[in-house]
Amino acid sequence: MPRIHVMGASGSGTSTLGHHLARQLGIAHIDSDEIFWLPTDPPYRTPRPLAERRERLAERLPVEGDWVFSGSALNWAEPVEPFYDLIVFLWLDPAIRMARIRRREAERFGPRIQPGGDMFEASQAFLAWAEAYDRAGLEHRSRASHEAWLSRRQTPVLRLDSARPLRELLLDVLERLRRDFGRHFPIGKM
Template sequence: MIKLQFCIGKHKSNMRINIMGASGAGVTTLGRALANATGYAYIDSDDYYWDNAGHASPFTIRRQAANRNQMLLHDLRSHGNWILGGPVMNWGVLEHVNFDMVVFLQLPPQLRMARLKKREHERYGDIIFSDATRNRQFVDFMNWAAGYDDNTAPSSRTLQNQLSWLQSLNCPVLRITGDTTVDDRLNRVLKAIQQADI
């Protein structure tokens, strides 16, 4: 993996990047790889949306919106350069945040869903099939994730909503579609950062 070295004083301003897409599109993987290559802080929106502390079933307890937003804005403001993983377009924080670049990831639906199923099993084990409560959570999650591409998800996290929001942006938007490698995605983002900083 390429490590991009930045010289102190090279940048005219801080770089604030949002990486977004459907669940399972590779947002977190790319975000962490980009953070490792640049030294930018990586901040994952899931860590603010969900309160996983002390809960046996993670990603089930939502934080109160006001607390979530306060925590997120505090952490974003504490870093000069940062990468925010995940969409936050309906959180009510964007009036306080300016993105210098948005990276949008999109995978074919069947591939994305297969990766999600594999990820969930690797993360939690057979309990998502053997325990009735955990299986219901798994099925509900997979159904919600499947609704992204056909815009039937019972939330704002749908392909149509994200594409509409991207069209409203004034900052550069880098769209990466298809089953590309992490290194390929990383190199494309690094090149876009360098071009934006000229």
């Protein structure tokens, strides 16, 4: 108890909610980017081979463990999917989401993503990819592919608008866990 998957579009707050939820529950937090990408500079260039990703999943998200797994892991996290106790799906108005992403990218990478920077082209491609989430089809990481994946799950799904304050989102998840597990999960300092 519990194994929680927090998912949604890039910029919807999955990593932030996952981190704070795990801290509140006193359990491990693993973000899909830690498993999916090899460490490179610039980052997010080289996916880890599928077999290695699945090996890391088994190590970091043990079936008998308690954890929060944040991010999208469509088509490669099948070994742990049957063990999710709760899926939290975050959605956010696309304009707000893209503003968050642009701000986050500027804070993380500064001049590297500006014209002439070593990450400019990759940043522009990432922004175009992220912006397509709400209109892309099933062949991409998109709202459509997430909804299709969710429709095939037996695990309870809690849908939250992540424009709401983080504290409210945490309270919603903790209340759902209380209902599903019959235990009280107090919220501490954030």
